[in-house]
Amino acid sequence: MTGRDVGYVFPERAAAAGGDPAAGPVLRVEGLAREGEFAALDLDVRPGEIVGLAGLVGSGRSEVLETIYGARRPSAGRVLVDGQPLRPGSVRAAVRAGIGLAPEERKAQGLLMLESVTRNVSVSTLSLFSRGGWLDRTAERGAAQAATRELSLRPDNPDAPVRTLSGGNQQKAVLARWLLRGCRVLLLDEPTRGVDVGARAELYAVIRRLADEGLAVLLVSSEVPEVLGLADRVLVLKEGRVVHTAPARELDEHRVLDLVMEGSPTP
Numbered sequence: 495m496t497g498r499d500v501g502y503v504f505p506e507r508a509a510a511a512g513g514d515p516a517a518g519p520v521l522r523v524e525g526l527a528r529e530g531e532f533a534a535l536d537l538d539v540r541p542g543e544i545v546g547l548a549g550l551v552g553s554g555r556s557e558v559l560e561t562i563y564g565a566r567r568p569s570a571g572r573v574l575v576d577g578q579p580l581r582p583g584s585v586r587a588a589v590r591a592g593i594g595l596a597p598e599e600r601k602a603q604g605l606l607m608l609e610s611v612t613r614n615v616s617v618s619t620l621s622l623f624s625r626g627g628w629l630d631r632t633a634e635r636g637a638a639q640a641a642t643r644e645l646s647l648r649p650d651n652p653d654a655p656v657r658t659l660s661g662g663n664q665q666k667a668v669l670a671r672w673l674l675r676g677c678r679v680l681l682l683d684e685p686t687r688g689v690d691v692g693a694r695a696e697l698y699a700v701i702r703r704l705a706d707e708g709l710a711v712l713l714v715s716s717e718v719p720e721v722l723g724l725a726d727r728v729l730v731l732k733e734g735r736v737v738h739t740a741p742a743r744e745l746d747e748h749r750v751l752d753l754v755m756e757g758s759p760t761p
Contacts, residue, residue, distance in 0.1 A: 503695045504723035505702040517541055518577070520710040521593070521679045523562060526571035531557040532734035534571060539679065539710040544701070546713045546725030546742065548750050554734035555714040556598055559681045562712070563595040564588040575679065589618060591679075594672030596665065598683040598714075604668045605656055612638040612652040615670045641670040645700055662686075662693025669700065680704065682713045686720065698724060718747045730754060 519538035527534045532554030539545045547555045560566045562573050567583030574580065575591040597603040606614050615638035616623065623634040639652040647659075647666040656667055665685060672680060685701065686694045701724060705711050715721050721728055722742050730738040730753045738753045 503691075503698060505699045507702070507726070520576060521562075521712065522574040522577075524572050524574070526558070526561060526568050526573065528554075528557060528561055528566060529569040531566075532561075532731070535736060537712075537729060537736075539712055541678070541708045541710050542705055543727065544705045544711040544713055544725045546715070546721035546728045547731055548715075548718055548721045548728055548754075549731035550754050551716060552733075553731040553754070555731055556683050558731075559595065559683050559712065559714055560597075562588070563593060563681055565595075589675070589677075592677045593679045593681065594618075594675060594677035595681040596668045596672075596683060596685055598687065600664060600668055600687075605664060607657045609656060610653050611642060611647070611656050611659070611667055614656045614667050615641055615652075615674055618671055618675045637674055638670070641674040642667065644673060645670055646696065660690075660693060661688040662690065662697060665689060665697060666700065669704075673704075677709070679710045679712070682711060684715055685713070686715070686717075718750050722747065722750070 517540050520541050521539040523535055523537045525534045525536060535558060537545065547558060549555055557566060561568050564580065564583055564585040564587060572579045572582070573588075575593065578591070580591055581587040601607060606617065612635050616634045619637075620629065620634070623630045623637070635652050639650070642652065643650065645666040647663050647670065656664060659667065669680075682701065686697055689697060701711065701713075713721060713725055722745055725742045728740060728742050728745055728750070729736050730750055732754045737756075
């Protein structure tokens with residue numbers, strides 16, 4: 495229907511995909527937990543690496559991302575960026591440290607639906623365009639357009655209302671926000687929900703390119719093939735606990751489903 499071979503939806507991994515093994519993690523999570531949602535979790539993500547969280551709905555995947563981002567306060571553990579611990583339960587501290595989140599419900603949680611593309615992209619960096627209490631709208635618009643052009647957002651019109659964009663282009667607007675902010679860690683919760691097959695291929699290419707350019711990406715998706723196709727390393731969750739960790743190339747969909755049904759923790 496899209497004129498594309500589904501076998502080429504996922505971009506090829508570069509030779510250096512997965513980040514430099516010698517590089518320290520830009521994001522480190524130590525013993526992070528939220529009572530009733532997920533147990534003590536340890537993970538790290540290096541620059542240039544995509545780490546995926548796979549599991550059934552209700553396994554705690556989205557809650558992990560929101561807790562790392564500071565939208566939920568942990569009951570235990572800590573989050574570190576470049577070795578520096580973040581204040582628990584503080585979105586402001588996470589954003590200042592270089593963490594960006596593309597939430598699962600982008601229309602309700604990630605976008606200002608009555609505003610333009612420019613305002614949606616610049617909302618996290620308005621201080622850059624403020625002079626003496628006035629907003630330099632020309633600079634704001636130019637910066638937003640440069641960020642959206644990097645992601646090939648269509649239409650190429652920063653004044654377009656974001657509500658008129660397709661699902662894929664709305665997601666690109668969210669990603670452009672964090673590109674403009676210069677974030678170093680990108681948290682993606684169901685990045686292709688509500689996006690058609692053709693636009694998915696474009697988003698996959700964008701995510702892979704951002705990682706290849708040095709971003710650390712933590713990805714959540716309810717679609718196991720999506721996690722395996724994009725991630726370099728996968729953590730399998732069942733009922734809030736990590737039951738297996740492995741490079742994505744060593745897993746397939748059947749193996750992941752077996753793990754979440756069996757739920758045998760990694761020794």
